[in-house]
Amino acid sequence: MNSRLQHLLEQWSNDQFTEADKQELIEMLRSASAEREIIPVLQDMWEKTEDEGLFSEEHQQTIIKNILDRYPAGELPDKKEIVPTMYAIHRTHFIRRWRWAVASSVALIIGIGAYYWYQHMQGKRPVDMVQSTTRVQPGQNGALLTLSNGSQVLLDTLQNGRIVLQGGVVARIRNGILLYEGTGSEVQYNTISTPKGRQFQLQLSDGTNVWLNAESSIRYPVTFAGNERLVRIIGEVFLEVAQNPSIPFRVDVNGSTWLEVLGTSFNVNAYENEGAIRTTLQEGSLRVVGDRFNGHLQKVLSPGQQALTTKGNADIRVFDDVNAASVTAWKDGVFDFNNVPLEEAMRQLARWYDIEVVYQQPVPKVQLGGTIKRSLPFADVLYFLGKVGLHYKLEGNRRLIVLP
Structure with missing residues (x-):
């Protein structure tokens, strides 16, 4: 069991923790002897670390936050419960070489509490609520490609494949x-919509990457020709x-x-129900033109x-x-709700989980915060x-009906 547990912890820390791994760990936690077997393993892992100063409370909280950002479910036990448990199974030192041992140890402690909380709450949830929420799944990769001929x-479901387009161009x-290969003999436009x-x-034919x-959606020429590279977007796109x-x-x-670029990375949020177009520059420089036919209405970001x-x-x-x-947290698989109004956060959730959000007025004055995984x-x-x-x-x- 010891070697298998260590393997599972390594998988967890390397973001390779599969659903099967999670279920196997849960089965370990269900075992009556799990605590007696797991604690010595964690203690041994801690003893293999190199001393690099005291494991301060600040370090503890940082590690716990990092784990919570990755942990798929559950409730963090009260701080008063966590800290004594942590000190009971490790020497109070920070580590350098075996960082996964720290993270996984804390994760497992949190997981033990979360598992028992989950089992307790499952018994209290109405059956219809459990069934309804399990039908709503997080979003995934996928899109609809519309070719120039309609x-x-x-x-x-097309993970690796080849799509032959008109004029000798291939989309792969x-x-x-989705990548484009070859040069076309005529101007063709494709549209990707999610x-x-x-x-x-x-990736467009010039090497531009698009999320x-x-x-x-984004509409673009299969191969760029002429004196400009022009694309049209709707919704939220990172380029x-x-x-x-x-x-x-x-x-x-x-x-x-209208946006004019020479070489840069930026995010555009242009959903119709957001009320405004927000263009955020990450690198380079970008000219924003409020009216493409009135050139003096522009700003360089x-x-x-x-x-x-x-x-x-x-x-x-x-x-x-x-x-x-x-x-741009969405691009990296995260909802970042820090300083985000409730209604905006709920619009993000509605798009990703394909749900309808309805408010019973007035809209609650709730302050969100933190980040959660989109998975x-x-x-x-x-x-x-x-x-x-x-x-x-x-x-x-x-x-989903939001109550006052």
Whole structure:
């Protein structure tokens, strides 16, 4: 058991913890002798670490936070319960070489408490609530490719494959990413669109990388020709533009905002129900044009700045010191709800889990915070919302009613 446990902990720390691994660990926790067998293993792991100073309370909390950001479900026991347990199974020293031992040890402690909490709560949840939430699954990779002739290809299950286009150009799926190969003899336009509950990544013919969030689309030429590279987007898209100063890259956003790029990475949030288009620059420089036909209405962004534009209003508002990593967290598989209004956070959840959110007025004054993984089951998301004081009820499978 000792060697198998150590293997599971390594899998956990390397983000290779599969569903089968999780179930196996749960079976270990169910064993009456689990505590007697597991604790010595963890203690031995700690004793193999190199001393590098005291394992301070600040270090403890940092590690616990890192684990919670990765832990798929459950409730963190009270701090008063965790700290004595931690000191009981390790020497109070921080580590350098065996970092996974620290993280996995704390994860397992949290997991033990979380497992028993989960078993306790499952017995209290109404059967219809459990069944409803299990039907709502987190989003996944997938999209619809519309070719220039109007035919469509569903990319949800096409992991590695070849799509022959007109004019000798080939689109290829490699490791879940759509790539274009060859040069076409005529101008063709393709469109990639993601419904709710889907996201997708592609690489344009010039090497520009594109990430699409749920309920988004991008229209682009299969091969770029002429004196510009022009694409049109709707929804939320992150772009890493390939540098080519002689052929500028331009983005038409919802037909109302115009972006001009030489080589940069940036995020555009242009959902219709967000009320404004938010363009956030991560690297490089970017010119935002509020009205493409009125050139003097423009702003040049520097990294960390965000521009707000609205349809029918050519004014451009620029905000400094924006946390670009927070804005683009969706691309890395995370919801970042720090300083995010409740209604905006619920719109994000609605797109990803393909649910409908309805408010019984007034909208609750609830302050969210922290980050959660987009891979979490919907039941765990509801638990998170309940812990921050949100009251709700679930009707059917996909109608979430937020109560005052």
